[in-house]
Amino acid sequence: MSWPQPAHELEAVELLGAQVHFLPGAAEPLSELAPEGLPAHHARLGARPDCSGVHARRLLDTLDQVALTGRGGAHFPVATKWRTVLHAGPGTVVVANGAEGEPLSRKDAALLELRPHLVLDGLMCAAEALRAQRTVLWLHDDAHRARAAVTRALTERSSHGEGPLEVAFAPTRYLSGESSSVVNALSGRAALPSLARVPAARSGVDGRPTLVQNVETLARVGLLARGAAADTALVTVAARHHSVVAEVPGTATVAAAVSRTIGGRPPYAVLVGGYGGRWVSWREARTVPVQRAGAGVLLPLVPGQCGLRRTADIVDYLAGSGAGQCGPCRFGLPASAELVRELADAHIRPREVRRLERYLAEINGRGACHHPDGAVSVVRSALAVFATDVEAHLRGRCRHEPARHG
Amino acid sequence: MAERLRVDPVACDGVGICAHLAPDLVGVDSWGFPVVAIAALDRDTRRQARSAVAACPRRALFVEDAGPS
Numbered sequence: 001m002s003w004p005q006p007a008h009e010l011e012a013v014e015l016l017g018a019q020v021h022f023l024p025g026a027a028e029p030l031s032e033l034a035p036e037g038l039p040a041h042h043a044r045l046g047a048r049p050d051c052s053g054v055h056a057r058r059l060l061d062t063l064d065q066v067a068l069t070g071r072g073g074a075h076f077p078v079a080t081k082w083r084t085v086l087h088a089g090p091g092t093v094v095v096a097n098g099a100e101g102e103p104l105s106r107k108d109a110a111l112l113e114l115r116p117h118l119v120l121d122g123l124m125c126a127a128e129a130l131r132a133q134r135t136v137l138w139l140h141d142d143a144h145r146a147r148a149a150v151t152r153a154l155t156e157r158s159s160h161g162e163g164p165l166e167v168a169f170a171p172t173r174y175l176s177g178e179s180s181s182v183v184n185a186l187s188g189r190a191a192l193p194s195l196a197r198v199p200a201a202r203s204g205v206d207g208r209p210t211l212v213q214n215v216e217t218l219a220r221v222g223l224l225a226r227g228a229a230a231d232t233a234l235v236t237v238a239a240r241h242h243s244v245v246a247e248v249p250g251t252a253t254v255a256a257a258v259s260r261t262i263g264g265r266p267p268y269a270v271l272v273g274g275y276g277g278r279w280v281s282w283r284e285a286r287t288v289p290v291q292r293a294g295a296g297v298l299l300p301l302v303p304g305q306c307g308l309r310r311t312a313d314i315v316d317y318l319a320g321s322g323a324g325q326c327g328p329c330r331f332g333l334p335a336s337a338e339l340v341r342e343l344a345d346a347h348i349r350p351r352e353v354r355r356l357e358r359y360l361a362e363i364n365g366r367g368a369c370h371h372p373d374g375a376v377s378v379v380r381s382a383l384a385v386f387a388t389d390v391e392a393h394l395r396g397r398c399r400h401e402p403a404r405h406g
Numbered sequence: 407m408a409e410r411l412r413v414d415p416v417a418c419d420g421v422g423i424c425a426h427l428a429p430d431l432v433g434v435d436s437w438g439f440p441v442v443a444i445a446a447l448d449r450d451t452r453r454q455a456r457s458a459v460a461a462c463p464r465r466a467l468f469v470e471d472a473g474p475s
Contacts, residue, residue: 193416194414194416195414195415195416195417197414197468197470325415325416326415326416326418327415327418327420327435327437327438327439328415328435328439330437331436331437331439332435332436332437335436335437358436359436362435362436362441363435366415366435366439366441367415368414368415368416
């Protein structure tokens with residue numbers, strides 16, 4: 001086995017290598033790609049390298065060198081998290097998080113369905129490097145295709161002498177992929193977020209050191225362990241009638257990723273990072289790297305659509321999908337959503353916009369998880385990017401929906 | 407080691423005793439839920455923090471190390 005060369009000599013290998021289209025209601029993603037079986041996976045990338053013992057330290061060095069960050073959305077440095085787990089001592093639990101909560105994201109589903117072996121490689125590498133006693137793949141319970149692909153892949157690998165792996169299922173809820181939800185569920189509690197007084201890396205599942213790592217991040221670990229570069233980015237572009245998962249260069253801007261993926265007339269603005277992200281104007285989208293886009297969800301505003309109305313729909317969704325455990329989610333989000341709705345309907349006075357801004361300041365950063373913060377980010381960015389529309393709506397008019405407001 | 411007062415928002419029910427016992431540390435938001443100052447505790451505020459922690463019927467308040475300050 002050869003070991004990773006310095007970053008500039010790594011050969012670039014793509015995770016997916018093609019666009020994957022998802023249509024609402026369609027049973028299968030539209031793609032020329034079929035789920036990659038073990039022979040094809042080995043022919044393309046070779047066998048998974050050993051990541052235990054001395055190899056673990058080298059893998060950690062590689063993770064440092066390429067500065068791999070978490071692709072679940074938080075972009076926390078992977079090597080830092082792994083070292084915390086290692087130092088926290090024995091009994092480690094390693095969890096591959098495939099329950100992406102972002103409603104618009106499809107990239108993790110595409111990876112699990114089409115490249116299950118690469119995800120499993122990364123998971124087993126992490127488990128070996130961190131000397132895991134328990135290794136878990138966490139999936140949405142309604143992710144039937146991912147489940148089928150993973151089950152098939154595990155059967156193919158069963159003769160390869162890897163450690164045991166559990167597949168566990170999350171209730172299909174917006175927040176069941178949240179790291180503390182995963183830890184709670186695997187410890188036998190409800191799959192709901194909680195305030196972690198100590199990071200999961202030190203004390204997680206059953207009080208044991210726990211790594212919860214997104215499946216795309218682990219797929220990249222699977223490439224890096226082989227000495228291949230893993231510096232692309234997976235994005236989900238949510239077009240009007242369908243979603244497209246695309247692999248773009250890690251240096252691509254948001255605007256380039258949207259243009260290359262769906263083409264057509266440039267949108268007026270893009271929601272970067274999905275329902276918990278922020279609006280940017282198309283001009284700004286030309287300078288924002290996709291690596292700053294959370295879990296990689298890009299939602300272009302359809303020409304002719306009012307950004308404030310789209311925002312109101314999103315905040316309604318967020319207000320309705322919280323766990324309802326904390327004051328900010330139980331009271332702050334619904335109250336804010338109501339004011340955003342009045343703003344979208346152009347039935348609002350300046351005093352109420354100021355009240356909305358006060359509510360946002362009050363709820364920001366005050367939940368057990370970041371759910372309320374996502375809503376704050378979407379609304380605040382909408383007030384800035386759609387400032388012209390806010391002015392018009394305060395006068396009872398909307399340039400995008402003249403009929404609705406006379 | 408600097409310390410600060412924190413609230414576990416899942417445990418908190420917005421009872422509000424903390425805001426009375428630790429007025430220099432705890433305000434309330436528009437719905438009566440505590441907004442806790444992030445500043446490190448000093449001698450006076452540590453006394454307030456301790457009485458708020460002890461009095462909370464939901465056991466939602468705690469004092470944590472805020473790291474080097």
